[in-house]
Amino acid sequence: MDGSTPHNPEVIHHMVEALKLAFADRERYLGDPLVVKVPMEQLLSRSYLAEQRARIDPHVAYPGCPPAGHIAGFPRVEPPPPAGEAPVATARTVSADLPGTSYLCAMDREGNIFSATPSDGYSQSEVIPGLGLAISERGLQGSLNPDNPNVVAPGKRIRLTPNPALVLRDGEPFIAIGSPGADRQPQAMTQVLSKILIWHMNPQQAVEHARFASYSFPQGAFPHQYEPGKLRLEADVPEDATAQLRAYGHDVDRWPKWSWSAGGVCVAMRDPERRVFVGGADPRREGYVVAV
Numbered sequence: 001m002d003g004s005t006p007h008n009p010e011v012i013h014h015m016v017e018a019l020k021l022a023f024a025d026r027e028r029y030l031g032d033p034l035v036v037k038v039p040m041e042q043l044l045s046r047s048y049l050a051e052q053r054a055r056i057d058p059h060v061a062y063p064g065c066p067p068a069g070h071i072a073g074f075p076r077v078e079p080p081p082p083a084g085e086a087p088v089a090t091a092r093t094v095s096a097d098l099p100g101t102s103y104l105c106a107m108d109r110e111g112n113i114f115s116a117t118p119s120d121g122y123s124q125s126e127v128i129p130g131l132g133l134a135i136s137e138r139g140l141q142g143s144l145n146p147d148n149p150n151v152v153a154p155g156k157r158i159r160l161t162p163n164p165a166l167v168l169r170d171g172e173p174f175i176a177i178g179s180p181g182a183d184r185q186p187q188a189m190t191q192v193l194s195k196i197l198i199w200h201m202n203p204q205q206a207v208e209h210a211r212f213a214s215y216s217f218p219q220g221a222f223p224h225q226y227e228p229g230k231l232r233l234e235a236d237v238p239e240d241a242t243a244q245l246r247a248y249g250h251d252v253d254r255w256p257k258w259s260w261s262a263g264g265v266c267v268a269m270r271d272p273e274r275r276v277f278v279g280g281a282d283p284r285r286e287g288y289v290v291a292v
Contacts, residue, residue, distance in 0.1 A: 019187055020065060027065070032158075061250045102117070103264065116164050138160060165178060172272070173270055175196070187213050188263030204289075215227040216229050231253070234254075258284045267279060267280040
């Protein structure tokens with residue numbers, strides 16, 4: 001990426017195609033590790049990542065969700081059809097981005113680091129009569145496809161979208177990062193981290209910078225909508241970059257600047273050179289940086 005900028009269409013294209021491959025592997029391999037075999041060591045190996053990287057065409061977008069990467073001992077599975085999973089008949093719409101998701105992180109001078117994404121939506125769940133307690137909606141992130149590793153089953157934990165993260169440098173706490181936003185979480189976090197680590201932005205600059213999100217894979221929550229080729233860009237991505245991404249084959253829609261749908265990333269960073277703590281809070285949603 002030498003000489004490039006985060007808004008270069010080549011950069012956005014490569015990141016989108018890499019994210020598609022990652023979400024394809026999620027559909028194929030990730031479920032409750034106490035119930036299904038998850039080949040985590042192979043998925044994170046340098047050789048496998050090199051194979052996946054070689055699958056990215058630098059000038060052509062894959063038209064939908066690509067096939068998952070092949071791992072020895074696992075049968076090959078075709079990618080999902082354009083319609084995704086058929087929704088079960090329902091009298092109400094279930095939001096894929098659960099209201100109520102939050103993110104918080106903290107760091108201190110002793111080197112302690114904390115990152116958490118508490119989330120359990122209740123806006124559309126039933127209330128237990130006499131108790132006033134809402135039933136968790138988290139089950140909606142399970143699959144009804146018996147061939148999916150995240151299929152609902154007795155005693156099985158559902159794979160969830162919250163994914164708070166910690167970054168260590170030389171074994172020492174460096175960055176705590178996370179976001180609300182369903183399947184936009186890892187996409188937004190990846191973009192913010194790249195802008196800190198590759199383009200050397202400070203956390204607030206990285207958080208405020210324009211974002212994109214792919215929808216070209218089955219979404220994590222029921223009814224697992226799937227929009228093949230769909231790429232949404234915030235308004236600050238230049239028009240010439242947008243035109244080039246369309247030429248690569250991406251089905252591009254535009255978001256307004258600082259779209260709520262692009263997540264709400266917060267960052268706490270321990271700057272090892274200046275020996276100070278630095279934070280960033282996303283203007284897309286309510287967020288704060290506090291130093292005490």
